[in-house]
Amino acid sequence: MTTDWSQERLLIYAPHPDDETLGCGGLMSKAKRAGAExxxxxxxxxxxxxxxPKGFSTAMERHTEIKKVSEHFLWDDWHMALPGDAYHLRLDSVPRVDLTRLIERESPISIARLEPTVVLVPHRTSYNQDHQATAEAVHTALRPSDTRLRHHPRLVLAYEEAADQWRAEPVDSPNLIVELEEEDLLAKLHGMELYGSQTHSHPHTRSELTLRSLSVLRGMQAGVCLGEGYHVLRHLA
Known part of the structure; x- marks a missing residue:
């Protein structure tokens, strides 16, 4: 599958600030270099x-980090849906119908308003309850229906994070590898540096060595130097 990223409008769902960089940092860089939204x-x-090392981070601190990362990756826009301790690490307590409505129509960058061509979501096998709730709500929002009545993104991908492999049952390997250039990987690594409250030294799932190693592994699996792995949920050719 060959994608002309210059023609695409990407909408990435991140349960928390940094998930989009961990899972899609390389693709965000590659797509923006090509001219995508x-x-x-x-x-x-x-x-x-x-x-x-700090041991604690505040919501205000995380918002400051988001602004720096947004400027780094040149995002066209971003939005925080449900801020606050009542929701953080508790998305599984929010009715799925409410999350789905937000994703489908109520957010300023909802699927109905933005009409993205590519949607990227966390993988539903994550051990994190917020990741699972987000993945399932987006899946529901993108349910099959009449394309004349509801927008259907052409490509829907689930991104991976290193910690997603922590499961009792086997997790399938990604079935789509996006080739990255070194500058895309460096952009991803710098994006994580800007999330200063969330960076860790090795060994950790969010360490620089972990991210680089996973990129080398996925690239090798596709016969290229560097890559980012995804699971294809929908591909309309």
Missing amino acids: VYVQFMTVGDTADES
Whole structure:
């Protein structure tokens, strides 16, 4: 499958700030270099206690990081759907119908308003409940129907993150590899640097070495130097 990214309008769903860079950072760089439009729909963010060197990050800090990353990748727009601790790491408590309506029509960059040609979502096998809730809600929003009545993106992809492999059952390897140039990988790595509250040293799923190693592995599987792996959910030729 060959894609002319210059003709595409990408809409990426990120459960939290940094998921879009971890999963699609290379593609965002490649697509923008080609002339594509790129939009990011964040689902939620809140104050977070984690295992980073700092140990704690606030929602305000995360919003500041988003602005820096947006400028770095030259996003055309982004939106935070459900900010606050009532939703952060609790999206599984929000009725799917409400998440689906937001994704389908209510967000300023909803599918109905933006009419993207490519939609990218987290993989539903993630152990993280917010990732699962986002993946399932987008899946519902993109349900088959009459294309004369509802917009259907031509290409729907699930992106991968290193931690997605933490499952009791086997996880299929990506069936689509997007070839990256070194500058695309460097853009991805720098994007994660700008998420300073979320970066970690190796060994960690968000370390620079992990991201580079996964890119080398996916590239090798396609016979190229560097790549990013995706699962094809819909491809309308």
